[in-house]
Amino acid sequence: MTTKQKLLHYCNTYVEQRITDYKNEIELIKDAIESNQGSAEDEDHGNGKLLNDLEKNSGYLNEARKTQEYLKQVKINLLSPNVALGSLVKTNTLHFFISISLGKIDLEDESYYAISLESPIGQLLKQKTKGDTFEFKNNKYTVVEVI
Secondary structure, three states, rough: OOOOHHHHHHHHHHHHHHHHHHHHHHHHHHHHHHHHHHOOOOOOOOOOOHHHHHHHHHHHHHHHHHHHHHHHHHHHHOOOOOOOOOOEEEEEOOOOOOOOEEEHHHHOOHHHHHHHOOOOHHHOOOOOOOOOOEEEEEEEEEEEEEO
């Protein structure tokens, strides 16, 4: 497996786990709501907070599903001299995997940062090529390689 394949696999696994966690949380909340239905005598049966939590987790689940669909657009076999979705960008100090905003991934004694093109640093990297420089948070970077 190439480094890009491993990074994409890591991103997919992370998102799949988030989806599973949100589904499980939603089921727990639904079970709690059902068990509250007959036990309380007050008007909302104490379910207001649970319904709010259910709505929040449903929103999180939808966002995670959108992220999962977005990851399907990441083409790791893309060969372009310009930074684009699916690129692995090596700079003089850091390595970036252009995919989703996930943060630091440690892989085979190297650190990579999974970032989206929409992120502030992703916007700076967009369309850069080998030898280009950019500045982010008072740090200067030089693109050493775009894979």
